[in-house]
Amino acid sequence: MSDETSGLSVLAGAFPAPRPAPGPQEKRQAARGLVECVAAGPVGEIAARVGDAGFIGRCVAGFAQAGFGAPGDAEVRSWRNSWPALTKALVRAGLSDLRMYLEYGTPGGGRRLDALLLGAGPGGKLVLVVVELKQWQTCRVLDGGERVLRSDGVVTAHPVYQVAAYRSFFQHWRPQDAPELDLRAVVLLHNATAEQGLALRRDVPAVADIPVLTSQDLTAPAAQLAGLLRCADLTAPSASQVAAFEDIRWTPSTRLLEQVGSILQGSSSFALVGDQQDAFLRIRDAAARHLTASPQPAGTAPTGAVITVRGGPGSGKTALAVRLLGHLMRAHPDSGIRFVTPSGTLRAHLLDAAGGCSAARELFPSADALRGTARQARTLVIDEAQRIRRRGPGLPPDLAAVVEHVRLAVIFLDERQIIRPDEGTSVEEIAAAARAMGRVHHHLELTGSFRCRGSAAYTAWVESLLYGEPVPWTGHAGYGLATVADPFLLQEEIERATAAGHTARTAAGFCWPWTKTRRRGATTLPLDIAIDAPGGPDRPARTWKAAWNAAGALIDPADGTPIAPHSQLWATHTGGHQQIGCVYTAQGLEYRHAGVIIGSDLTWSNGRWTAHPDQSHDNALRHLAPDDYLPLALNTYRVLLTRGTHTTHIHSTDADTHAFLTRLTNPHPGN
Known part of the structure; x- marks a missing residue:
């Protein structure tokens, strides 16, 4: 029996394939929930094929088609090793006869479940069993019990808490009109011994109902x-029960909306003033109009609006975007709201700000799954939209999907924060796409400065320095x-500010290699950054060495205490001041005291800035011609120079550039 004619869906039938413009019936179907996975079908039929190379190949293709990337x-090795063990045990x-989904993706792409089982329980109630598969044999539970240190030295979430979080998705995101679900979970360590x-x-009493099975249990x-x-x-689910589950359009429960919305609304980090508040009121009124309008008949053009909000560094885009999210979650709980940012660093901080609620991850789906999110969400807030990847001329396909499908899209961007050649979109492109699709377009500008101590003069100085005629700082x-x-003196400033209880960080241009290491038992990071400091009358020449932000959190293997935070939390978490950040870990964030190292990729000579892409260690940039690299380098240093809320201290590794900057920042040295 072929895959296409059995109850087994591998690629074909499991995902929406490219096809002509949908008709009315297809549009009604598109309004239902979408199941994204690499394979779905009865356990027995998957078990019969799981060892075939062709099956794995189709799952690889289906992984990309489901919007999960490559x-x-x-990961593919883990499929080959874990799927047979699971299916053999189930058979x-x-x-x-139970229905199985492999690599089941929650709507928006926030999570992928290793396996999900669907069955009929007593009384015909739908039962879901979330299965977490691990190939581990040994690991050590760390402090608090929610993390483990694997035998390869990687610190990761405890699988019991991990699968409990997956289960909580179905608890917190089941709409009121969906079938009741009995939710269960299990962890399977098929290579581990009972011991x-x-x-x-041990030590996970909070989730005592989740068993950990080993090879002996099998x-x-x-x-x-x-x-x-x-x-x-459990017994086999009927066709109608399968359809009832697969047709669920997952939306956050009122309780979750209240919980996360209250946290975000109440955070002083997201308070609004000035033109932020004016913009908030305008967007709030637009949301009330467009989200309460009656749905259009099938086959007609979509209603709704696209709102673009442009503002420079410190203008309050992220604060406004997050407060807007909190408001819409509470005022329009059925709006299917999502918040997307291409910045993994910003997303990590937003999840942190949401109080660590595991189900909140679905509110902040990955930007890699933006097109899938656009099909699910009626309301979408996008921050740092200029960083969405493009694949050619015209609006990036991901943003085009947002404009086409989302009833209310609020898009925040700053064209001068484009930092890679495959990024970039403009307000004009978004407006043109909205008009072409019959959508209403509104545009707002944020002109205030709420960073840099509200110093519009400082942000104006940075703009002149990088894009106009440099002027002295007064x-x-x-x-x-x-x-x-x-840089020794620069680091002393950072250490002094940190000791005083302030957030202080140094960030640099990507002009040194970055060793992405997760050595087992590591307690130090490689000192990839090395800068020679010339001697003087009272000091010898010496070389300053430092480590980049860590690829993963660095944990003391002896007691599990943190040594260095994960790179995405470098700007705010304990220990980050001892590593050097880059534009990817600083963009969208702020700290009280900023140190900036301008590397040899950007120098000032003959009255202008000159770019040196060969000095970059960013593989996405170093192949560019100097003229193509220059605007990206200027944008990069603009980001780094505008992170500090109270001070910015600069060091350039190029002597002439440093002398030039010193003349500007200290125009009257004799005074």
């Missing part, structure tokens, strides 16, 4: 094995701007 070699337990599984299972008698897998009372409202003779 699976890495390690032996007499569960061949190893027991060590992992040898249990069939009836006992079915119970261990939390499936002993000071404003106590904002501290200065050059620093060498």
Whole structure:
């Protein structure tokens, strides 16, 4: 029996394929929930094919088509190793008729579940069993019990808490009109011994109903094995039950909206003033009009609006975007609101600000799944939209999908924060696309400055320095701007501010290699950055060395205490001041005191800025011609120079450039 004619969906039938413009019936179907996975079907039929190379190949293709990107070699190996163990156990337990989804993606792409089982429970109630698969044999539970140190030295979430978070998605995102669900979960360590599984299972009383199964458990008698897998009372779901589950359009519950919305609304980090507040009121009124309008008949043009908001560094775009999210979650709980940013760093901080609520991850889906999110969400807030990747001329396809499908899209951007050659979109492009699709377009400008101590003078100085005629700094409202003779002195400033209880960070241009290492038991980072500091009358010549922000959180293996935060949390979490950030970990964030190292990729000579892409270690940029690299380099340093709320101290590794900046920042050295 072929895959296409059986109950098994591998690529064909599991995902929406490219096709002509939809008709009325297709549009009604598109309004329903979408199931994104790499394979779906009865357990027995998947078990019969799971070892075939062709099956794995189709799953690789389906992974990309589902909007998950390209699976890495390690991920595909895990499929080959874990899927047979799971399906063999399910078949032996007499569960061949249950429905299975492999690599099930929650709407918006926030999470992928290793496996999801669907069955009918007592009384015909739908039952979901979330399965977390691990190939581990040994690991050590760290402080608090929610993290583990794997044998390869990687610190990751405890699989019991991980699968509990997946289960909570179905609890918090089930709409009121959806079928009732009995939710269960299980962790399967099919290579581990019973003793190893027991060590992992200790100290997790909060989720005592989630078993951790090992290779020994898989040898249990069939009836006992079915119970261990939390499936002993399940039977095959009917076709109507499968359809009822797959047709669910997942939306956040009122309780979740209130919880996260209250946190975001109440955070002083997102308070609004000046033209932020004016823009908020205008968008609020537009939302009330467009989100309460009656749906258009099938086959007619979509209603709604696209609102673009443009503002420079410190103008309050992110604060406004997050406050808007909190308001819309509470005022329009059925709007299917999502918040998307291409900045993984900003997304990590927003999740942190949301109080660590696991189900909140679906409110902040990955930008990699933006087109899928656009099909699901009626309301979408996008921050840092200029960083969305483009694949040729015209509006990036991901943004085009947003303009086409989303009833209310609020898009925040700053064209002068484009930092890669494959990024970039403009207000004009978005407006043209909205008009072409019959959408209403509104545009708002944020002109205030709420960073840099509200110093419009400082932001204007940065703009003139990089894009116009550089002018001397004359000071404003106590904002501290200065050059620093060498990076040793720069780091002393950062250490002093940190000791005083302030956030202080140094960020640099990407002019040194970055070793992405996760060495087992590592307690130090490689000192990739090396800058020679010339000697003087009272000091010898020396070389300053420092580490970039860490690829992953660095944990003391002895006691599990943090040494360095993950790069995405470098700007705010403990220990980040001891590593050097880059534009990717600083963009969208701020700290009280900013140190900036301008590398040899941008120098001032003969009255103008000159770009040197060969000095960059960013593989996305170093191949560019100097004229193409220059605007991206200027934008990069504009970002770094506008992170500090109270001070910015600058050091350039090029002597002439440093002298030029010193003359500008200290125009009257004799005074």
